[in-house]
Amino acid sequence: MTSNSAPARPPVTHKIDVIVQRDRQIGWMLTIPALLLLIAVFAYPIGLAVWQSFITKNLGTELQPQFSGIQNYIRMAQDGRFWQSLWNSVVFTTLSIIIEFLLGLGIALVLNQAFRGRNIVRTIAILPWALPTALIALAWTWIFNDQFGVVNDLLLRLRIIDSGINWLGNPTLAMVAVIIADVWKTTPFISILLLAGLQSIPDDLYEAHRIDGANAWQSFWQITLPLLLPQVVIALVFRFAQAFGIFDLIAVMTGGGPGGATEMVSLYIYSTVMRYLDFGYGSALVVVTFLLLVLAVAIAAYLLSRVRGSAQATDAR
Amino acid sequence: MTRTDPTPTIAPSETQQAMLELRHLNKTFSPSVVPVKDLSLSVKRGEFLTLLGPSGCGKSTVLRMIAGLEQPTKGQVLIQGEDVTHKPPGDRNISMVFQSYALYPHMTVADNIASALKLRKIPEEEVRQRLREVSHFLGLEALMERKPSKLSGGQRQRVAVARALVRRPSVFLLDEPLSNLDALLRENVRAELKQLFESQQAPVVYVTHDQTEAMTLSTKVAVLNDGNLQQLDAPHQIYAEPANQFVAGFVGSPQMNFLTLPCEAGAARLGDRSFPLPPPLSHARQVILGIRPEHVRRAQPGDTYTFEGKIFLVENLGMHYLVSVHIQATQQTTYTLRLLLPSDATWEGDSLQIALPPETIHWFDAETGSAVRQ
Numbered sequence: 001m002t003s004n005s006a007p008a009r010p011p012v013t014h015k016i017d018v019i020v021q022r023d024r025q026i027g028w029m030l031t032i033p034a035l036l037l038l039i040a041v042f043a044y045p046i047g048l049a050v051w052q053s054f055i056t057k058n059l060g061t062e063l064q065p066q067f068s069g070i071q072n073y074i075r076m077a078q079d080g081r082f083w084q085s086l087w088n089s090v091v092f093t094t095l096s097i098i099i100e101f102l103l104g105l106g107i108a109l110v111l112n113q114a115f116r117g118r119n120i121v122r123t124i125a126i127l128p129w130a131l132p133t134a135l136i137a138l139a140w141t142w143i144f145n146d147q148f149g150v151v152n153d154l155l156l157r158l159r160i161i162d163s164g165i166n167w168l169g170n171p172t173l174a175m176v177a178v179i180i181a182d183v184w185k186t187t188p189f190i191s192i193l194l195l196a197g198l199q200s201i202p203d204d205l206y207e208a209h210r211i212d213g214a215n216a217w218q219s220f221w222q223i224t225l226p227l228l229l230p231q232v233v234i235a236l237v238f239r240f241a242q243a244f245g246i247f248d249l250i251a252v253m254t255g256g257g258p259g260g261a262t263e264m265v266s267l268y269i270y271s272t273v274m275r276y277l278d279f280g281y282g283s284a285l286v287v288v289t290f291l292l293l294v295l296a297v298a299i300a301a302y303l304l305s306r307v308r309g310s311a312q313a314t315d316a317r
Numbered sequence: 318m319t320r321t322d323p324t325p326t327i328a329p330s331e332t333q334q335a336m337l338e339l340r341h342l343n344k345t346f347s348p349s350v351v352p353v354k355d356l357s358l359s360v361k362r363g364e365f366l367t368l369l370g371p372s373g374c375g376k377s378t379v380l381r382m383i384a385g386l387e388q389p390t391k392g393q394v395l396i397q398g399e400d401v402t403h404k405p406p407g408d409r410n411i412s413m414v415f416q417s418y419a420l421y422p423h424m425t426v427a428d429n430i431a432s433a434l435k436l437r438k439i440p441e442e443e444v445r446q447r448l449r450e451v452s453h454f455l456g457l458e459a460l461m462e463r464k465p466s467k468l469s470g471g472q473r474q475r476v477a478v479a480r481a482l483v484r485r486p487s488v489f490l491l492d493e494p495l496s497n498l499d500a501l502l503r504e505n506v507r508a509e510l511k512q513l514f515e516s517q518q519a520p521v522v523y524v525t526h527d528q529t530e531a532m533t534l535s536t537k538v539a540v541l542n543d544g545n546l547q548q549l550d551a552p553h554q555i556y557a558e559p560a561n562q563f564v565a566g567f568v569g570s571p572q573m574n575f576l577t578l579p580c581e582a583g584a585a586r587l588g589d590r591s592f593p594l595p596p597p598l599s600h601a602r603q604v605i606l607g608i609r610p611e612h613v614r615r616a617q618p619g620d621t622y623t624f625e626g627k628i629f630l631v632e633n634l635g636m637h638y639l640v641s642v643h644i645q646a647t648q649q650t651t652y653t654l655r656l657l658l659p660s661d662a663t664w665e666g667d668s669l670q671i672a673l674p675p676e677t678i679h680w681f682d683a684e685t686g687s688a689v690r691q
Contacts, residue, residue: 207386208419208480212433213407222432226423 046290052283059277072284082285084260085268091175092264093243096182100239101232103183104190109224111191112198122195129188137252140181144168144253171261174254178262182249186242190235197231198224230304237300244293265289334398335359336520337383337488342392344378344544352378354544356392360488360520360537367523367531370541371567376524379541380490383522384413396487407436412481413490416497418473420465420480427452427461430480451483455513471502478513489514489521495530507533528568532556540564562686565607565679571639574613576606576652577683585680588646590622595680597689605681610639612677613656616670626654628667636660642669 053072057065076082111122128136143150144167152164167173201224209219225232247266250256256263256271269289273282337360344353352375360366368376381387383394385406393402401409412433420429427448434444452458455475465473474494481489494510495503511534514521525531531538532552540547540555540563548560559565565573576587583599584591585606598604616623626642633639637657644652656671680689 202417202419204415204417204419205421207384207406208413208415209421209432210386211384211406211411211413213436214432215407218436223421 049283049286049290052280053287055280055283057278057280059279065280068280072281073288075281076284076288081260081263082265082268085263085265088175088260088262089244089246089264089266092179092182092246092262093240096179096186096243097236097239099179099183100187100190101236103187104235105194107187107191108194108198111195126188126192128185129192131185133185133248134252136185137181137249140177140184141168141253144177168254169258171258174258174262178250178253181253182243182246185249186239190239193235193238194228194231197228201227233300233304237297237304240296240300241293244289244296334361335395336362336364336397337522338393338395338398339379339383340393340395342379342382342394343390344375344382344387345390352544353382353389356541356544356546358539358546358549360522362518362520363536364520365514365523365534365536366520367525367535367538368541369525369528369531369538369567370547372526374541375544376526376541377492380413380492380522380524383488384411384490385409410484410487411490412484412486414477414481414492414494416493418465418477418494418497420473420476422465425462425464426457426468426476429465429476430457430483432480433484447483451479454482455479470498471506474498474506478510482513482517485519487519489517489519491521491523493525494523495525495527510534528570532568538568540567542567558690559607559679559688561688562605562607562681565681565688569609571610571655571657573607573609573679574654575681576608576654578604578606580604586646587622587652588624588644590624592622592675592678595689598680598682601683603683605683605686607679607681608654608673608677610655610657612674613654614672614674615658615662616672620672620674622673622675624671624673626656626669626671628664628669633660638662640669642671 054067054069055065056063056068056071107125111118111125142148144152146152146164146166146169149164149167151167152161155161156164165173167177205223205227206219209223214222245266246264247270250262250264250267251270254262256267265285266289269282269285272278272285339356339358342353342356343351345351352373354375356379358366368379370376378387382389385394385401385404389402393400395401396409396411421432424432430451431444431448434447448461452461455478457472457475457479460468460472460476465476468476474497477494481491495506498506507530514534523530523534532555535552537549538552538555539549542563548555548564550558550560555564555568559568562575566575578585578587578592580586580594580598580601580603581591583596584593585604586592587606592606594601594604624644626644628640628642630641631638632641634657637660639655640658641653641655644654646652654671681687682689
């Protein structure tokens with residue numbers, strides 16, 4: 001017995017390895033269907049778009065598709081309409097996200113307080129986000145209508161203006177109008193996300209901080225915001241991706257007008273491909289937009305991982 | 318800023334002044350929910366007061382009212398003679414250790430401890446000095462740059478204590494600070510806390526439901542039940558002379574035996590023996606006899622109050638046996654009694670001759686539950 005006990009160890013480790021190996025194999029087998037699906041719906045279209053972006057291919061002409069290298073990209077660099085739409089997207093995204101975030105945070109802080117009827121208010125608060133965008137866009141189109149719109153009616157009654165403003169007909173005001181509509185629709189999303197974060201912060205941290213001598217303002221900066229950071233980053237990343245790719249709201253409200261003042265990148269791509277049937281150039285537009293988005297999300301993900309590192313403690317409590 | 322730096326110099330006359338005083342404190346949430354009913358007590362410099370009671374007895378509410386986290390419905394809280402009832406927690410110069418420790422998860426240990434000092438705009442040099450002292454005192458030097466998530470339970474507890482100590486407050490408030498530690502660690506930390514707070518001048522108000530903590534740590538114990546103060550005394554008094562049946566049953570482990578006995582002509586009857594009762598109980602028809610398991614012993618020659626007990630359960634506690642017996646008093650009535658026997662005790666069969674030494678017996682009024690002394 002004693003002589004056998006010494007070499008008895010290696011077989012034991014070997015056995016564990018077999019188990020680990022089998023687990024890995026099963027893991028791969030279970031993952032492969034999902035991977036194939038991902039390749040079919042993500043990798044293939046993206047690859048196709050990249051490939052087409054190097055081809056001159058316009059169904060509007062009778063010409064054969066032809067490989068043309070970076071011709072489409074050169075054209076893009078010189079395309080004023082592309083740069084205009086990119087700028088529009090940046091303005092729309094930046095302004096709407098900032099306003100939505102500030103409003104959303106404010107609403108979340110209010111909803112986090114205990115008051116009578118809080119649950120009803122919470123439910124009402126999330127309604128705009130749950131409604132279909134196209135319908136909301138139609139409603140807002142009427143709200144901003146120069147003849148019959150509520151906004152003009154209110155301003156006239158308050159004697160702020162003398163005659164109806166043509167909101168959607170003025171380049172600057174049209175941008176303001178679509179931003180207002182987007183803020184109205186998506187602020188609830190941010191506030192619900194932040195509210196969940198607020199509720200995960202234990203009350204006794206605030207109590208300890210009060211005993212330490214902090215006032216509400218100090219507690220907000222030193223406790224609430226740092227512990228809410230993960231949710232803030234997630235909310236901003238989601239909103240960024242959605243706002244940058246906004247299509248339905250703009251398509252219904254202004255169709256990109258007036259004179260391209262609210263034409264976002266997504267609308268320009270849609271026009272290029274579906275109206276002008278210029279698949280090659282459209283693909284180049286898609287590729288550039290895609291890379292810009294990936295870059296932005298990667299930066300956000302990096303920030304998030306750093307935030308996560310410092311917020312891990314929340315789980316460990 | 319009305320805050321003062323908490324380094325009071327003590328005038329000799331001040332040593333007897335109450336550091337903390339509660340006057341007719343009452344908290345009413347609704348007519349049926351009254352966690353604290355008319356509580357008055359005072360704590361002097363160097364005292365360690367424990368609020369002891371079962372969960373829901375109002376002890377935490379009392380602590381939160383002292384801290385300023387709850388507003389009393391009626392009554393006053395005075396700290397160093399000053400009425401602070403309506404002052405915010407930050408202006409009361411108290412520090413509190415929470416049951417959950419409430420460490421700020423995103424701050425390092427050093428920032429956690431220094432938080433209150435920084436909020437009070439205490440000069441940075443002094444903050445560093447105090448951090449050094451307290452971290453040395455509690456052996457936290459190596460942990461100062463860590464986040465709370467990277468600490469063990471015991472270390473977190475020490476950081477929470479350090480955060481309270483560094484303030485040099487007028488009163489320390491501790492809310493079940495040991496309940497999140499495992500049993501072995503709890504015993505060590507308990508001993509540490511005792512030493513630590515003995516070295517402090519400021520009094521401690523300590524909330525617990527654990528009687529061992531209350532007995533070992535305190536100079537004074539306030540036993541609370543149902544929002545009422547049951548007894549306020551030194552630990553040994555609480556144990557030796559409980560004011561009523563609740564205190565007697567709550568303090569002491571294993572729990573005191575209670576036997577409800579019929580009375581006749583100023584004496585309580587248990588089987589064929591009769592115990593003379595203290596005069597106030599001479600006309601009672603029923604009385605409660607209380608005796609702690611550690612005071613019941615095996616009968617020796619010369620014992621008057623001896624009974625035959627039928628053993629029905631023996632529990633080995635290591636140091637002792639906890640033996641449960643039935644005493645056949647009359648044809649109809651049997652009483653259950655538990656007693657502690659040394660671990661080397663031996664017995665034969667399932668019966669035991671036991672004695673109830675009269676000097677260790679507590680008498681309680683069967684109607685009110687209050688203790689009646691000889």
